Amino acid sequence: MIEAKNIDFYYGNFQALKNISMKIEPKTVTAFIGPSGCGKSTFLRIFNRMNDLIKDTQMEGECLINGQNIYDKSINIDNLRKDVGMVFQKPNPFPKSIFENVAYGLRVNNMGDKSFIGQRVEESLKDAALWDEVKDKLNKSAYELSGGQQQRLCIARALAVKPSIILMDEPASALDPISTSKIEELIHNLKNQYTIVIVTHNMQQAARVSDNTGFFMLGELIEYSNTKKMFLNPEKETTQNYITGRFG
Amino acid sequence: MHKQKIHRRILDKITEKLLTLSGALTSIIIVFISVFLFTEGIGLFNTPDIEEGYALYVNSENRIDNLSPEETKQIFDAEVTSWKAFGGEDVAINVFRLDAIFNFYSENELGENYELLPEKLGEVISREKGIIAFLPNEYAPQGLQVRKLETATVTLEDYFLGTDWIPTATPAPLFGVLPLVLGTLLVSFGAMIIALPLGLGVAIYLSELAGNRERKLMKPLVELLAGIPSVVYGFFGLVIVAPLVQKAFNLPVGETALTGSIILAIMALPTIISVAEDAMRNTPLGMREASLALGATKWQTIYKVVIPYAKSGISAAIVLGIGRAIGETMAVLMVTGNAAVMPTSFFESVRTIPATIAAELGEAPAGGAHYQALFLLGAILFVFTLIISVSAELISKKRHS
Ligand SMILES: Nc1ncnc2c1ncn2[C@@H]1O[C@H](COP(=O)(O)OP(=O)(O)OP(=O)(O)O)[C@@H](O)[C@H]1O
Numbered sequence: 001m002i003e004a005k006n007i008d009f010y011y012g013n014f015q016a017l018k019n020i021s022m023k024i025e026p027k028t029v030t031a032f033i034g035p036s037g038c039g040k041s042t043f044l045r046i047f048n049r050m051n052d053l054i055k056d057t058q059m060e061g062e063c064l065i066n067g068q069n070i071y072d073k074s075i076n077i078d079n080l081r082k083d084v085g086m087v088f089q090k091p092n093p094f095p096k097s098i099f100e101n102v103a104y105g106l107r108v109n110n111m112g113d114k115s116f117i118g119q120r121v122e123e124s125l126k127d128a129a130l131w132d133e134v135k136d137k138l139n140k141s142a143y144e145l146s147g148g149q150q151q152r153l154c155i156a157r158a159l160a161v162k163p164s165i166i167l168m169d170e171p172a173s174a175l176d177p178i179s180t181s182k183i184e185e186l187i188h189n190l191k192n193q194y195t196i197v198i199v200t201h202n203m204q205q206a207a208r209v210s211d212n213t214g215f216f217m218l219g220e221l222i223e224y225s226n227t228k229k230m231f232l233n234p235e236k237e238t239t240q241n242y243i244t245g246r247f248g
Numbered sequence: 249m250h251k252q253k254i255h256r257r258i259l260d261k262i263t264e265k266l267l268t269l270s271g272a273l274t275s276i277i278i279v280f281i282s283v284f285l286f287t288e289g290i291g292l293f294n295t296p297d298i299e300e301g302y303a304l305y306v307n308s309e310n311r312i313d314n315l316s317p318e319e320t321k322q323i324f325d326a327e328v329t330s331w332k333a334f335g336g337e338d339v340a341i342n343v344f345r346l347d348a349i350f351n352f353y354s355e356n357e358l359g360e361n362y363e364l365l366p367e368k369l370g371e372v373i374s375r376e377k378g379i380i381a382f383l384p385n386e387y388a389p390q391g392l393q394v395r396k397l398e399t400a401t402v403t404l405e406d407y408f409l410g411t412d413w414i415p416t417a418t419p420a421p422l423f424g425v426l427p428l429v430l431g432t433l434l435v436s437f438g439a440m441i442i443a444l445p446l447g448l449g450v451a452i453y454l455s456e457l458a459g460n461r462e463r464k465l466m467k468p469l470v471e472l473l474a475g476i477p478s479v480v481y482g483f484f485g486l487v488i489v490a491p492l493v494q495k496a497f498n499l500p501v502g503e504t505a506l507t508g509s510i511i512l513a514i515m516a517l518p519t520i521i522s523v524a525e526d527a528m529r530n531t532p533l534g535m536r537e538a539s540l541a542l543g544a545t546k547w548q549t550i551y552k553v554v555i556p557y558a559k560s561g562i563s564a565a566i567v568l569g570i571g572r573a574i575g576e577t578m579a580v581l582m583v584t585g586n587a588a589v590m591p592t593s594f595f596e597s598v599r600t601i602p603a604t605i606a607a608e609l610g611e612a613p614a615g616g617a618h619y620q621a622l623f624l625l626g627a628i629l630f631v632f633t634l635i636i637s638v639s640a641e642l643i644s645k646k647r648h649s
């Protein structure tokens with residue numbers, strides 16, 4: 001359960017998020033849509049405190065995960081990020097072997113011995129629907145994979161540490177249609193075990209994969225509701241206009 | 249319009265040709281330099297191993313027919329006093345140089361223009377069973393009892409495995425490069441031991457930890473360090489580091505291999521720092537974010553992702569650093585004490601290849617054995633740097649795949 005309360009976010013003097021509140025239920029897929037620059041990525045990165053890495057920024061408001069404010073001083077950021085995985089827009093595997101990429105999170109978090117890691121790597125690759133394609137070349141460099149395979153590897157890498165939440169920032173925008181549909185299928189299957197939040201520019205994709213959708217514009221959350229309702233019968237006119245492609 | 253387009257095209261073509269030409273020119277120059285070094289130097293192995301224009305003569309009863317340069321040196325330095333040592337009879341060695349003739353004959357007896365000198369020299373050699381005479385060819389001694397020692401040429405073994413570098417010794421100069429090669433390796437190795445951890449540490453600090461303000465302050469400082477002429481480093485080493493080393497380790501002299509290593513390390517630092525820092529900063533943000541997003545700490549991210557990603561740049565930094573250390577001349581010449589002896593520790597004076605070339609080339613007559621020996625040293629240095637860069641290339645290639 002993620003609960004954002006009255007979040008404001010500033011890059012220097014520029015306010016990128018304006019008083020955003022949102023509740024996300026466990027084991028659902030939530031999509032963020034909206035025109036470029038409206039703050040989707042910024043909001044997504046609130047959940048794993050990725051924005052902390054950017055200098056000269058400021059956050060106000062609260063973000064609770066399972067009832068705990070993740071911006072509280074007592075929070076260990078590394079543990080938080082282990083629990084809240086992230087998949088980025090551009091596939092970004094490490095300059096390591098396929099196996100080591102997936103094992104990375106286990107290793108840096110000191111999770112388990114050799115046989116456990118081997119087992120987790122296999123499970124994660126299977127969950128990411130990549131196992132059959134790479135099982136014979138686990139020791140090859142991750143850069144020998146295609147873009148779509150690399151992205152699924154990044155998903156496997158995120159799954160390996162068993163997070164409860166997975167954030168995906170336009171995970172399929174750099175991929176071809178076949179790879180994209182593979183990723184969508186994957187998201188569909190992962191929903192049973194994980195809470196997924198996905199940013200996408202692709203309306204059909206949002207409609208296909210998500211249970212709930214949030215529509216952002218100029219740093220504000222304009223509308224947030226059940227995906228079916230949002231696409232069939234949006235409350236706000238701006239939402240209607242955006243969904244039907246009249247702007248953005 | 250159309251005319252302009254044609255002009256553009258011609259200009260493009262010319263630029264292209266110029267660039268190709270300069271590339272080709274650079275390669276040609278590199279090939280030329282290496283070929284030049286070898287051809288100038290290789291003649292050494294065709295040069296007689298005793299001074300040109302001279303020969304060694306013994307009494308014909310002497311059983312020895314040739315001597316290595318090392319043996320010749322031992323004889324003339326009176327380190328060996330009996331022919332027995334070289335497999336001859338147990339007769340005392342009697343070293344004879346041209347001016348010793350006046351001990352036997354007055355000036356008058358040698359003729360007005362020394363025309364009787366060869367004959368008289370022959371007489372002396374015939375009389376003395378243990379004699380070895382080092383004489384110029386123009387006064388080659390004549391007599392039945394005189395035998396000229398066969399002159400050998402400098403061998404590969406003399407050169408590469410010889411442990412004495414005494415290029416000005418007479419009658420037989422010694423061109424053993426081993427002390428110089430080992431001196432170079434020792435000083436460079438020491439420099440890298442000091443410079444690598446320090447340089448990589450600073451590079452990591454600058455690229456990962458320093459704030460903008462610190463970086464803005466330190467970067468120009470590091471670059472300034474690179475611009476200081478090496479003589480100045482030499483002075484610094486001579487006046488500051490050498491006395492410090494002497495005191496710290498309680499040594500008779502401060503000009504040691506260690507002093508050279510310290511100075512070289514300081515000189516190699518700017519290169520190592522800036523190349524390694526560039527490489528690390530080039531690690532994409534996405535890579536760092538991916539690591540942190542998996543719960544890795546900042547340090548884990550640095551040594552598990554940033555450094556592996558930057559490793560080809562880092563190995564380039566190391567190679568450039570070693571290259572600088574191996575080739576550096578002036579500063580090393582000033583602070584290492586320049587003793588061409590086999591190095592046994594960091595606390596003794598040593599001499600490096602570049603320092604030797606710089607110090608001796610001016611006094612070595614062009615085309616002579618000494619001159620050739622120095623060129624070969626240059627070629628050895630060239631081979632060193634070649635090996636280093638090729639192996640670095642291989643390492644980074646192997647690691648990448
Ligand atoms: N590092 C940054 N520094 C300053 N401003 C930033 C930074 N990152 C984002 N912004 C600004 O904050 C606003 C929101 O950016 P954000 O990346 O969240 O948008 P987005 O909705 O994800 O856009 P897109 O769909 O193009 O990815 C934009 O106006 C952007 O210019």
Ligand SMILES: [Mg+2]
Pocket residue numbers: 040041042169199
């Ligand atoms: Mg974005």
